[in-house]
């Protein structure tokens with residue numbers, strides 16, 4: 001076992017974990033953060049995307065011990081009480097989801113891409129989301145949602 005201390009969604013946590021435990025399993029199984037999901041076992045789908053110190057990472061692609069001393073934000077840390085994050089609100093307004101399975105990862109990745117490109121072109125949005133798969137193939141409305149968030153169309 002290895003002792004880790006990190007901040008998750010604004011709360012400090014310390015735990016003993018198996019050195020081989022993936023971050024996504026730590027978040028889901030130890031912390032109950034089931035908003036972060038596992039959609040593949042090949043690091044391809046992006047459903048498990050969270051932020052590590054403000055940058056998106058695939059949490060199935062790193063170990064919990066690698067998050068020691070860092071700040072992790074999951075989809076569950078975005079809203080301010082009842083008030084959705086502007087990107088969550090944009091997805092809601094533009095129907096950027098179908099089954100919703102990919103949505104947490106899409107939103108986490110979209111925030112990261114908007115931090116890098118606050119006024120992205122459609123091509124930049126599509127490129128920024130290329131590591132996130134939607135099995136419903138609902139990409140059109142997902143891209144619209146991100147562009148809508150960039151326009152400030154979603155209430156902030």
Ligand code: FES
Nearest residue numbers: 039043045046060
């Ligand atoms: S579950 Fe992490 S990329 Fe698919």
Ligand code: FES
Nearest residue numbers: 098099102134135
């Ligand atoms: S909305 Fe179904 S996988 Fe994306």
